[in-house]
Amino acid sequence: ARLFVVGDRPRFVPVAAIGFLLGLSGSFRIANVFLAAGYFLFFGLSFLIRRDQKTFWQGFAFGLAFVVGVLPVLAANLVNSG
16 A cells, blocks of 8 residues: 555556455455455555645545445345345
């Protein structure tokens, strides 16, 4: 996760891609959701330390992509629960 936030230029596309892939992988194993928690913790702490707009948007892009990746699981759970 550190590779995505260190540097001069914003890297929103790789961050969003990792979030989306981790969201989709949550469909297969619950352990992957815990793996994504490390990324959320890293982006959250880096935002609390730096508090700049670039760090916020990178964390936001990751979180949004993760939620989009998890949507199929949430929709399946909604259908299965009746």
